[in-house]
Amino acid sequence: MPEDFLVRAALAGIGVALAAAPLGCFIVWRRMAYFGDTMAHSALLGVALGFLLGLAPTVGVILVTTGIAILLILLQQQRRLATDTLLGILSHSALSTGLVALSLMAWLRIDLMGYLFGDILAVTALDLYLVYGGGALVLATMAAIWRPLLAATVHEDLARAEGVPTLIVRLVFMLLVALVIAIAMKIVGILLITALLIIPAAAARRFARTPEQMAVMAALIGAVAVLLGLGGSFGFDTPSGPSVVVAAMLLFVLSLVPIGRRIDG
Numbered sequence: 001m002p003e004d005f006l007v008r009a010a011l012a013g014i015g016v017a018l019a020a021a022p023l024g025c026f027i028v029w030r031r032m033a034y035f036g037d038t039m040a041h042s043a044l045l046g047v048a049l050g051f052l053l054g055l056a057p058t059v060g061v062i063l064v065t066t067g068i069a070i071l072l073i074l075l076q077q078q079r080r081l082a083t084d085t086l087l088g089i090l091s092h093s094a095l096s097t098g099l100v101a102l103s104l105m106a107w108l109r110i111d112l113m114g115y116l117f118g119d120i121l122a123v124t125a126l127d128l129y130l131v132y133g134g135g136a137l138v139l140a141t142m143a144a145i146w147r148p149l150l151a152a153t154v155h156e157d158l159a160r161a162e163g164v165p166t167l168i169v170r171l172v173f174m175l176l177v178a179l180v181i182a183i184a185m186k187i188v189g190i191l192l193i194t195a196l197l198i199i200p201a202a203a204a205r206r207f208a209r210t211p212e213q214m215a216v217m218a219a220l221i222g223a224v225a226v227l228l229g230l231g232g233s234f235g236f237d238t239p240s241g242p243s244v245v246v247a248a249m250l251l252f253v254l255s256l257v258p259i260g261r262r263i264d265g
Helices: 004-029 033-053 057-078 083-104 112-117 125-154 156-161 166-188 193-205 211-236 240-255
Strands: none
Touching: 004 033, 004 125, 004 166, 004 193, 004 211, 033 057, 033 083, 033 112, 033 166, 033 193, 057 083, 057 166, 112 166, 125 156, 125 166, 156 166, 166 193, 166 240, 193 211, 193 240, 211 240
């Protein structure tokens, strides 16, 4: 029988993979990888805010990442700077501000490496409720906005002309990314969350024929990466969060291998 902490770790990782899959697909389709980095980097500032206000770090992360998402949309509306420039400014500013804020809290002793790279083996039963409760909310909301978000992804101007509230849909999507980052922070860590969002979706893209198929396949690939990563971490005594991402990377590499290739002659 596997140890209880391994079972909890596997369940938590699979829960994050299920919630991250549809979001990761849209991040890949909309070429928003840098946005994912920005939201993830701002999570450390959320951790600092949570400790400063006496809140749970997860609550602080949700507050800060939500604020960053809203600020990004407001700055995009002004059209003074390109989006990638705005993302670069917000990403590095939030990460650096979070590190400075935590260093100024002399009374506070935290496991910074745990926040940066995750500690999936320390998942508790309460964390599982958070992962699956938050994941269910993410999936239900994604189901509700799937069609308008897909239309806006294919052609935003046309979708707007057809009455799709593209601004609201984009804001909801960004808030969902913020929520997933908050619940995944303990699993793979702040610096690796974007990889778990993007790599399974990128690996699934080659094999899927419809957007829905790609989301399902991304969830399966993410879940397999979690199990392989945990197995590798336990067997080779490597960090758990990075091991999950390495496993996802290997699955992505395997997805690039040609299959069913006919040899003529």
